[in-house]
Amino acid sequence: MKWQLVVDPLFRVPFLNGLLLAVSMPLLGAYVRLRDEWLASLGMAQVTAAGGVVGLLLGIHPIPGALAAAGLAATAKGTVRRSGNDVFVLLLLFGWSVALLGAANSAQGEEVSHALIDGQLYFTSGAHLAGAAALLAAVALLLPWISRKLLLERFFPDHLAANGENPFRIHLAFDLLVAFAVALATQSVGVMASFALVFVPPWAAFGGASGWRRALARTAAVAVVAYIVAFAAAIGLNQPFGPVLVAALLLTGLVRLLPAARSRA
Amino acid sequence: MTPLLAYRNVVAGYAQPVVGPVSFEVKPGEIVALRGPNGSGKSTLLGALTGASRVFSGQVERRAVLTVSLQRQIPARPEGIPLTGHELLRLTGAHHKEPPSLLAPLLALRVDKLSGGQFQLLEVWACLGGDADLHILDEPTNNMAPSTIESLVSILHDKRKDRGVLIISHERAFVTEVADRVVELPG
Numbered sequence: 184m185k186w187q188l189v190v191d192p193l194f195r196v197p198f199l200n201g202l203l204l205a206v207s208m209p210l211l212g213a214y215v216r217l218r219d220e221w222l223a224s225l226g227m228a229q230v231t232a233a234g235g236v237v238g239l240l241l242g243i244h245p246i247p248g249a250l251a252a253a254g255l256a257a258t259a260k261g262t263v264r265r266s267g268n269d270v271f272v273l274l275l276l277f278g279w280s281v282a283l284l285g286a287a288n289s290a291q292g293e294e295v296s297h298a299l300i301d302g303q304l305y306f307t308s309g310a311h312l313a314g315a316a317a318l319l320a321a322v323a324l325l326l327p328w329i330s331r332k333l334l335l336e337r338f339f340p341d342h343l344a345a346n347g348e349n350p351f352r353i354h355l356a357f358d359l360l361v362a363f364a365v366a367l368a369t370q371s372v373g374v375m376a377s378f379a380l381v382f383v384p385p386w387a388a389f390g391g392a393s394g395w396r397r398a399l400a401r402t403a404a405v406a407v408v409a410y411i412v413a414f415a416a417a418i419g420l421n422q423p424f425g426p427v428l429v430a431a432l433l434l435t436g437l438v439r440l441l442p443a444a445r446s447r448a
Numbered sequence: 449m450t451p452l453l454a455y456r457n458v459v460a461g462y463a464q465p466v467v468g469p470v471s472f473e474v475k476p477g478e479i480v481a482l483r484g485p486n487g488s489g490k491s492t493l494l495g496a497l498t499g500a501s502r503v504f505s506g507q508v509e510r511r512a513v514l515t516v517s518l519q520r521q522i523p524a525r526p527e528g529i530p531l532t533g534h535e536l537l538r539l540t541g542a543h544h545k546e547p548p549s550l551l552a553p554l555l556a557l558r559v560d561k562l563s564g565g566q567f568q569l570l571e572v573w574a575c576l577g578g579d580a581d582l583h584i585l586d587e588p589t590n591n592m593a594p595s596t597i598e599s600l601v602s603i604l605h606d607k608r609k610d611r612g613v614l615i616i617s618h619e620r621a622f623v624t625e626v627a628d629r630v631v632e633l634p635g
Contacts, residue, residue, distance in 0.1 A: 217529055334531070335539050338559075339574075340524050342540075344498040345516040345584070392530040393558055 197307045197371075198414055203315035204368050205380065205410035207322040209402045211361050212381035214326075214333050216389065223260075223358075224365050224381035226271030228374040229278030230256045231366040232299040236285035245299075246310075246370055252278075253362035261355040302373025302425030305418075314367045321360060329357055334395070373425040380406060383432040390439030405435040451475045452514055452582045452612040453497070458506035460489070460496040465504045467492050472631045474582060474612040479604060481615040481623035484633030490616040491521055491586055493633075517580035521587040521616070523571045531559050533570055542577030550599045564591040569599065576603055576613075586616045601626055 208224075215223050231249040238248020256278075260270050282299070332353050335342050343350045361381075368377040384406040385398070392398035413431035417424040451473040459468030467489025474480045482490050495501030496508050498518070517540055533555035537543040547555065551573055554566055562570065568591045576583050589597050604613065604626045617623050623630050 217526065219526060331539060334535075337526055337529070338524055338531070338536060338539065339518065339520070339571075341498045341500065341518050341520060342516075344500070345518045389528055389530050393556075394532045395530060395535050398530040 208380035209384035209406040225378040226274035233281035253366035257358040257362035481627035540578035
């Protein structure tokens with residue numbers, strides 16, 4: 184066991200990078216769940232992984248490749264204008280196919296593909312941290328503006344259209360934000376851990392939460408606790424980070440058993 | 449007085465025309481009801497305002513500056529979303545006003561814990577209690593017990609003079625009791 188490594192300065196940047204993602208990704212996940220598009224994160228994660236591999240094949244860095252793939256996927260999803268998860272299943276299968284084919288045809292691509300699947304948080308750099316900080320800033324700035332509109336669209340689906348607003352722009356803005364978030368997270372923690380960060384905390388938190396704001400706070404809290412536990416456990420027990428994070432997040436499912444508090448909203 | 453909303457010989461539908469031509473106006477202070485049996489195209493006419501249906505001929509005119517609140521015939525209530533009644537009312541601006549007595553004790557609860565009738569009344573109040581100029585209610589009495597319908601009638605009688613209400617319903621007794629004018633649609 185190497186518990187002293189948890190506080191090693193070498194791991195400060197990876198720790199902060201993951202911590203910022205552990206706040207922003209679940210908050211976005213809450214709205215993804217609101218829209219019943221929870222498979223979005225897995226579809227997007229797989230497509231961005233494919234984008235990273237294809238980027239390598241084209242001679243560019245995996246991050247811009249992943250971001251470009253995320254942007255294209257979000258735009259395509261918005262253009263199709265279908266709610267629900269079927270589009271994301273198609274994206275997931277498409278991304279999986281392209282990523283593995285790309286990896287099979289490039290030695291370097293195979294290495295990157297493996298890293299994107301497993302996660303490589305401990306090898307992330309200042310550039311990843313800057314991306315995660317920018318993402319958290321974007322979430323903090325955009326969510327207060329877009330939150331009411333997304334809730335209105337879900338509970339009063341005709342409200343925006345009846346008032347002359349175009350819901351498509353709101354959906355596209357949110358889809359792009361989710362896509363870029365998943366692209367950044369996939370580069371740091373891998374495909375499945377990115378999906379788990381978006382899916383599990385809101386699922387765990389919504390069960391007993393009484394009120395949307397409380398649910399958001401509980402969502403972020405359980406994700407941060409799971410992340411810190413996973414970070415320490417993966418280093419201390421010398422385990423791959425992605426699977427440990429997913430396991431820690433799954434344990435947060437116990438939060439669903441907590442009784443609902445009466446809302447003061 | 450300039451109408452809030454005017455339908456001028458509107459023929460609406462989807463791939464094919466479903467209803468029309470229909471003409472009516474809703475002015476500030478008025479409650480207008482579109483009444484007809486199920487399948488007569490009432491909700492299709494409403495879709496002409498939101499873009500959900502296609503206008504084949506005629507015109508839908510709205511006042512230059514007009515805010516609309518709209519309650520759907522089949523309310524959207526996503527399962528497992530932890531929104532409270534208070535938070536739902538805040539979305540439409542209806543949290544500033546004192547809610548109906550039937551509703552007040554329910555507002556701290558999650559909306560997915562309410563009965564169908566309770567949620568229907570909440571949605572109707574979210575629509576009527578907001579700041580919009582025109583309130584549109586599509587089959588508002590669906591799922592409602594008689595006592596809840598009485599509460600709804602009372603809310604409609606107390607509405608402000610500068611607002612208009614358009615009700616779409618197949619309930620003849622209800623629209624006769626609350627509406628200033630009733631536009632009958634053939635079956």
